[in-house]
Amino acid sequence: MLEILNWIAALLALGTSIGLLLSRDWRWGLAILAAQYLSMFWLVNYHWPASMAAVKLVTGWMVCAALGATLRGSTQPPTSGTAWPEGRLFRLLASGLVALATFALAQRAATWLSIDLAVAWGSLLLVGMGLLHLGVTAQPLRVILGLLTLLAGFEILYATVESSVLVAALLSIINLCLALAGAYLLDAPTLEESA
Amino acid sequence: MSAALIWIFLPFGLALILGPLRNERLTAGLASGASFILALTAWLLPLDTAIRAGTFSLKIASSLEILGRYLILNSADRPLLTLIYATTCFWFTAAAAIKMAQRLIPLGLGITALLVASLAVEPFLYAALLIEMAVLLAVPLLSPPDHAPARGLFRFLIFQTLAMPFILFSGWLLTGIEANPGDLALVMQAAVLLGLGFTFLLAIFPFNTWIPLLTEEAPPYSAGFILWTFPTTALLFALGFLDRYSWLRTAPQLPNILIIAGLLMVLSGGLLAAFQRHLGRLLGYAVIVEGGFSLLALSLSGTTGLNLFFLLLIPRVFSLGIWSFSISILKEHSPSLRFSEVKGLMRTLPFAAAGALLAHMSLAGVPLLAGFPIRQALWEGLARQSFGVAFGVLIGSLGLLIGLIRSLAVLCMVPESRRWEARESWPERIFLTLGALALIILGLFPQWATPLLVRLPSVFEHLGQ
Structure with missing residues (x-):
């Protein structure tokens, strides 16, 4: 049963990471990111106690809230880089390639680390999609979303080998700091140098 | 008192205090002075040894425990701490001359403290x-x-x-x-x-x-x-x-x-x-x-x-x-x-x-x-x-x-x-x-x-x- 739920979480990660790559509206982007943290929570929960795994979920949602609050108050909402249909079709195909490549890699990773295949695929998929995201954009919000996706994937895989409370805390701080850095970068063009 | 408190938490705390300050010279003066003192104390103060001055006795412990992990700065690290804070003092002193103190110093001091922590963590x-x-x-x-x-x-x-x-x-x-x-x-x-x-x-x-x-x-x-x-x-x-x-x-x-x-x-x-x-x-x-x-x-x-x-x-x-x-x-x-x-x-x-x-x-x-x-x-x-x-x-x-x-x-x-x-x-x-x-x-x-x-x-x- 747990394995089936893991596969559902991995498929959710696939759906959300593709959704993040294709979404144009920042509101949709953040809602999808929040759902992505839900899949991350479940995949981490397989190796960690629920109370520890919940830290990842809460942190992720705090990240979404911080970015959302900034974008809501922003006078210059972020714009997308490319236009329909070329951009979306290319991204969809690239996502498919990443999903296939990571699935092949996940089988070896699962054997090597002795972990569930769904967990290995979910994590490598997020890492791959994060890298893809970083490769196709230079827009501040997109870069931050790409880095958050990449870190989410890494954290799932790292949770299978390390269960230290301090590491969990430091990784949560890094996620929050990344969101704050993103919030600053989104607002920086409209901020004025203080006298 | 522990070494991590002096060379990591103290500068980090100072960075937080200096953040809201709006005076270039005061910010630069305080940060440069603090960096200089941190460099000097790293050069002079022994670690894990009691320092006595009359009835007063102080011992700086080299290790500090946080959530089961340690921040360790021992005597061998003192030259490194001296170098780090002496160079930080150099950067901060000059910052005021080009009106960069307010921007550079609070963040720079925080970054320095974190990087020292990175060298100390176990x-x-x-x-x-x-x-x-x-x-x-x-x-x-x-x-x-x-x-x-x-x-x-x-x-x-x-x-x-x-x-x-x-x-x-x-x-x-x-x-x-x-x-x-x-x-x-x-x-x-x-x-x-x-x-x-x-x-x-x-x-x-x-x-x-x-x-x-x-x-x-x-x-x-x-x-x-x-x-x-x-x-x-x-x-x-x-x-x-x-x-x-x-x-x-x-x-x-x-x-x-x-x-x-x-x-x-x-x-x-x-x-x-x-x-x-x-x-x-x-x-x-x-x-x-x-x-x-x-x-x-x-x-x-x-x-x-x-x-x-x-x-x-x-x-x-x-x-x-x-x-x-x-x-x-x-x-x-x-x-x-x-x-x-x-x-x-x-x-x-x-x-x-x-x-x-x-x-x-x-x-x-x-x-x-x-x-x-x-x-x-x-x-x-x-x-x-x-x-x-x-x-x-x-x-x-x-x-x-x-x-x-x-x-x-x-x-x-x-x-x-x-x-x-x-x-x-x-x-x-x-x-x-x-x-x-x-x-x-x-x-x-x-x-x-x-x-x-x-x-x-x-x-x-x-x-x-």
């Missing part, structure tokens, strides 16, 4: 997490308000963030190797992950494209500070790995890997510097060359390499500080640092132009300046091992020198009729004169820096012997 692999936090703290420093964030900053953020997962995973594998040293497959996997992690962290070719972009787009003085603190800490972190794992230290391939990486950086940085048309980008390429020199120094066998590695640091911090300070002034008086925009600035900003050129000369290894004696020793050591490598290094240095001659030509390119004037403020002139004197004095008397550096190799228990 298990030391957690350093990757603390370095990442420092990287994130550097974001507001490199992207001033009222400016759209630029490509260099994003690449810096992405590449430095990519380093963390690789290093953390390699750390997990390294613990496996400690338990089972005969597993060659595991050793290979750990070495590959570690290599990738440090390639990102140390900005080794080809992952160093963010450096010239950053020095072109970000405020030069902030970029200079970041390009001093991060590569230095990353190199010290890498030395920590080498010191800790004997299989890594004694790997026969290690010197060759260091030589190839170092030579690539010196050659690529030097040759590209020869074709630049932007004073900021030139600084970036000089930083890449410096990184290459550090790796080449470490490739030398015995303690010679480690000694040269540390000896490179003092000329580097002075040169980077003076160079970025000078081009900050030039940038303030011209629309950009492109060659077409800075033509003839030698006549209107002679101190700043001379400072930039002198610092460039020092990093290019021009005789009688701070960088030359160490480079000469390094060239000598490299030539003994391989003439080809020494020749490659010479080519890279020549590239940097060509960049210098072009900058000199551009800065002096002015009609004879234009009269000389000095638009720099008095604090700027004083700082630049002192800096230039320091570069010349360290070039003539390089041994004057040795009291600070002589104990540094002992920080690394195995490498330093």
